[in-house]
Amino acid sequence: MNLSNSIALVTGGSSGIGLAIAQSLTAAGARVAITGRNKVKLDEAARSLGAFAIQADVAVEADVLRTFRELLDKFGDLDILVNNAGIGTFKPLVEMDTAGFERVFATNVTGVMIMGREAAKVFAARNRGNIVNICSTASLRGAAKGTAYYASKFAVRGMTECWRAELRKHNIRVILVNPSEVVTDFFATNGLSQKVNDSKLRGEEIAWAVKAALEMDDRGFIPELSVFATNPVD
Ligand SMILES: NC(=O)c1ccc[n+]([C@@H]2O[C@H](COP(=O)([O-])OP(=O)(O)OC[C@H]3O[C@@H](n4cnc5c(N)ncnc54)[C@H](OP(=O)(O)O)[C@@H]3O)[C@@H](O)[C@H]2O)c1
Numbered sequence: 001m002n003l004s005n006s007i008a009l010v011t012g013g014s015s016g017i018g019l020a021i022a023q024s025l026t027a028a029g030a031r032v033a034i035t036g037r038n039k040v041k042l043d044e045a046a047r048s049l050g051a052f053a054i055q056a057d058v059a060v061e062a063d064v065l066r067t068f069r070e071l072l073d074k075f076g077d078l079d080i081l082v083n084n085a086g087i088g089t090f091k092p093l094v095e096m097d098t099a100g101f102e103r104v105f106a107t108n109v110t111g112v113m114i115m116g117r118e119a120a121k122v123f124a125a126r127n128r129g130n131i132v133n134i135c136s137t138a139s140l141r142g143a144a145k146g147t148a149y150y151a152s153k154f155a156v157r158g159m160t161e162c163w164r165a166e167l168r169k170h171n172i173r174v175i176l177v178n179p180s181e182v183v184t185d186f187f188a189t190n191g192l193s194q195k196v197n198d199s200k201l202r203g204e205e206i207a208w209a210v211k212a213a214l215e216m217d218d219r220g221f222i223p224e225l226s227v228f229a230t231n232p233v234d
Pocket residue numbers: 011012013014015016017018035036037038039041056057058059084085086087107111134135136137178179180181182183184185186187189
């Protein structure tokens with residue numbers, strides 16, 4: 001597809017990977033809307049990008065319905081949904097609390113589903129569209145303390161396969177992107193520490209992969225791609 005003048009909606013576009021994706025789509029000439037819960041952070045990101053800000057929590061169905069109303073009022077159409085917003089909690093199984101587990105699933109799984117559902121309605125009516133689910137290499141194999149986050153990403157990977165099977169006949173491309181570790185606020189926000197150095201991925205590499213996958217001619221699509229740092233040092 002040609003990104004110039006396309007319309008993109010990026011959830012969690014106020015920080016990290018989502019912000020880098022929004023930046024790269026904007027630079028390619030797309031009109032971009034970003035979402036996030038923290039209004040101060042969201043407005044600042046939108047100002048820096050020249051993007052349209054929609055304050056919304058993907059885990060709240062009413063917020064998602066309003067997101068699509070605001071987006072369609074503003075732009076009248078949609079070409080690309082980037083389902084990027086995500087959180088985590090990292091605890092051994094024996095310490096895992098149901099509230100924390102369900103909070104992660106509400107954003108990472110239910111939120112992705114309801115955003116995808118509303119986008120699919122728009123895309124099916126127009127017989128074209130693109131859904132990019134930002135998943136994780138955590139969807140490929142488990143790890144200690146991964147009960148909530150890794151399981152949520154396995155679920156996203158499974159949902160993505162179902163959407164592909166359903167939506168291809170409407171010319172909707174559904175693309176899964178699995179970043180390995182990326183230097184963002186994710187770690188600090190979700191109770192982890194991260195060693196930062198130049199060998200580790202930045203949001204720009206993930207944004208590059210998303211843009212490249214979208215720019216392929218609409219006749220084809222890349223179902224899934226993973227992005228690793230070449231030689232990460234911890
Ligand atoms: N960083 C990594 O190493 C890494 C690796 C693989 C995959 N990922 C995935 O990449 C995605 C982005 O992560 P990141 O590293 O860029 O994290 P980040 O810097 O913490 O950014 C997360 C973004 O999502 C928003 N967000 C969180 N919960 C939300 C909700 N319920 N509704 C709407 N927006 C919400 C945040 O804004 P508010 O808090 O203001 O809502 C923020 O804009 C996530 O899905 C994550 O799982 C990250």
